Amino acid sequence: MDNFPLLLLHGALGTHEQFDKLTQACINEFDFHRLTFEGHGDQAPVHAQFRIEHFVANVIAYLDDHALSQVDIFGYSMGGYVALTLAATHPDRVRRVFTLGTELVWTPARTDRDVKMLDADKIAAKVPAFAQTLELRHPAYGWRNVLGATVEMLYDLGTTPRLTEMQFRALPHRVRLGVGDQDVTAGVEDTLEVFPWLKNGELQVFPATPHPFERVDVEMLAGAIRQFFSG
Numbered sequence: 001m002d003n004f005p006l007l008l009l010h011g012a013l014g015t016h017e018q019f020d021k022l023t024q025a026c027i028n029e030f031d032f033h034r035l036t037f038e039g040h041g042d043q044a045p046v047h048a049q050f051r052i053e054h055f056v057a058n059v060i061a062y063l064d065d066h067a068l069s070q071v072d073i074f075g076y077s078m079g080g081y082v083a084l085t086l087a088a089t090h091p092d093r094v095r096r097v098f099t100l101g102t103e104l105v106w107t108p109a110r111t112d113r114d115v116k117m118l119d120a121d122k123i124a125a126k127v128p129a130f131a132q133t134l135e136l137r138h139p140a141y142g143w144r145n146v147l148g149a150t151v152e153m154l155y156d157l158g159t160t161p162r163l164t165e166m167q168f169r170a171l172p173h174r175v176r177l178g179v180g181d182q183d184v185t186a187g188v189e190d191t192l193e194v195f196p197w198l199k200n201g202e203l204q205v206f207p208a209t210p211h212p213f214e215r216v217d218v219e220m221l222a223g224a225i226r227q228f229f230s231g
Contacts, residue, residue: 004095006030006229007071009059009079011101011213012150015041015137018076018213025222030229033071035062037082039149044140050153052162055082056089063093072229074098076213077186081163084175088167098228100178100221101186101211104163104194111158114185115151120144168197176202176228180209180216202228 010018016034023032037055039045047054059082063071072095075083080099087094103110120143124131134143141149175198179191188205195203204224209216 003031005033005068005071007033007073009075009082011077011079021218025218039141042140050149052085056086059086070095072096077101085162087171087173096174098176101183103186105190106157106161108158111154114154118147118151120147165197168194174200176204178204180206182210185211
């Protein structure tokens with residue numbers, strides 16, 4: 001198995017612990033690295049706002065701190081968008097990228113749809129167990145602040161996507177776009193729209209798989225990661 005460093009990037013409202021089961025599934029097969037983006041988990045926010053470019057800066061700082069000149073990246077959801085933005089803006093720091101459940105096409109309408117699910121008061125009232133999970137997950141900034149900052153970031157992405165068709169087409173990297181066949185957040189159709197723009201792109205649709213990472217079959221994903229990053 002390729003021992004090239006493999007960096008795992010979590011999704012919005014997540015932390016690096018999102019990947020505990022995945023790393024256990026293939027712990028001896030990769031040189032895993034994980035980080036938690038600023039403002040998430042126990043990481044205090046560095047900037048006043050959540051922005052994709054700030055999370056890219058978090059990744060670069062991690063790479064520099066760990067003397068990693070170049071890495072492979074698996075990114076889930078927002079983590080995949082951060083990975084692709086890093087590849088577009090700092091192509092020498094990235095070798096290959098595998099995304100899963102990443103929203104690639106951003107519009108104001110897309111943002112309006114997504115933020116309906118991110119109302120803190122509704123979450124606290126209707127799914128208190130999830131609110132408690134978020135509270136325990138984000139002690140540094142507070143889960144309501146994380147939620148609010150994420151909503152504001154999504155509105156910013158809706159009006160100013162960080163990746164354009166031209167940038168997707170310019171990516172020289174080997175990129176696999178993964179999406180679940182039941183993922184109504186990232187969406188198979190939107191993923192298919194972007195896939196032809198990639199010079200060295202691959203597409204993988206995971207069967208019986210919705211968007212939440214906790215509902216992804218870990219063994220199936222681990223097998224796909226082994227296959228993609230093995231050579």
